[in-house]
Amino acid sequence: MTLKYLAVLDHPHAQQAYGYLHxxxxxxVYDEAAAAGVKRPTWPNAWSKLDREKYLNYQHQLRELVASTPYSCPLDWEADVWVTRGTSPTA
Structure with missing residues (x-):
């Protein structure tokens, strides 16, 4: 989250890494991704409790999802999810 915040504040080093950030x-995110066909990780459901393999697999699936959208990188997709949360039929 710190890197995301630095990118939003236009920090040059964070901007260089922006496309690589998770x-x-x-x-x-879970709800919007699920609506687009990305299966939510199995137990445990909280991202902070996922083991490394499950976490990285989910991030990889999110990147594949974003690649099929008009967004140029994952954080742009996530920003739109936040801006429009509660307005889509899945929220």
Missing amino acids: IPVDKY
Whole structure:
């Protein structure tokens, strides 16, 4: 999250890494990704409890999802999820 915040504040080093940063996972991301066909990780469901393999696999699936959208990188997709949360039929 710190790197995401630095990128939003236009920090040059964070901007260089922006396309590589992981999507911060929360309920809104889980819901929107699931609506697009990305299966939510099995137990444990909280991202902070996922083991490394499950976490990285989920991030990889999110990247594949984003690649099939008009967004140029994962955090741009995640930003739109946050801006539009509660307005889509899946929220």
